[in-house]
Amino acid sequence: MLEPQFFAHRSTLEVAQRLLGMELVHDSPEGTTAGIIVEVEAYMGPHDKGAHTYGGKVTPRTRAMYGPPGHAYIYLIYGMHHCLNVVSAPVGAPEAVLIRALEPTRGIELMARRRGLDLPPPDGEGYPVRWLKKLASGPGKLCQAMGINMEHYGLSLMEPPLYLRHARDPIPTSRVATGPRINIPYAEEFRDKPWRFWIRDNPHVSQSKRPTG
């Protein structure tokens, strides 16, 4: 299980890269689901024109971003989809890391059910990647698959029911790719900051990826 120390003396950009390869777990009444984080984006506080906290605005929605690191900042986008962020900086510094894609590891059937997808025909070696990548290869999709919603707003991600854990060795820098963040055309000079990170060649990274950086 992740500890508060993880965030100490570590910048948001470092936190973002370190989250790659970690497992996000949700113990819910319906069952447990989990996945390895394979894609993230960093949102860098009051100066970042792509961030909800640009200008240092404090609103009911963004309140959690000003809270302690390791807690969940969740918002509803387009009236339909939830997105999960890990607050990444000390109290008062509204920085966070958006979780953009997971590689499903546990509770595949439950994830499929939540996503409204039919299970593929039985296969000797588990489910084909072509099908698994439909489950959580995007920030809205992963929240739906994991059963994450506003009930989890502000909760610690360092203890059940929704938590992060070290499931593998850290992803070496050589396997981390970087590039501009997705869908922030209004962010002006921050639009092309290379603050999106993903595990190179991982098939579960969301679509619309741009060339490696």
Add this chain to the structure above:
DNA sequence: GGGACGATCGAT
């Protein structure tokens, strides 16, 4: 009270 808009997704 009103209106514009969005850190998305999936069908066309």
Add this chain to the structure above:
DNA sequence: TCGATCGTCCCC
């Protein structure tokens, strides 16, 4: 390329 769908935020 475009529509869904509604909470948030800002302005009146």
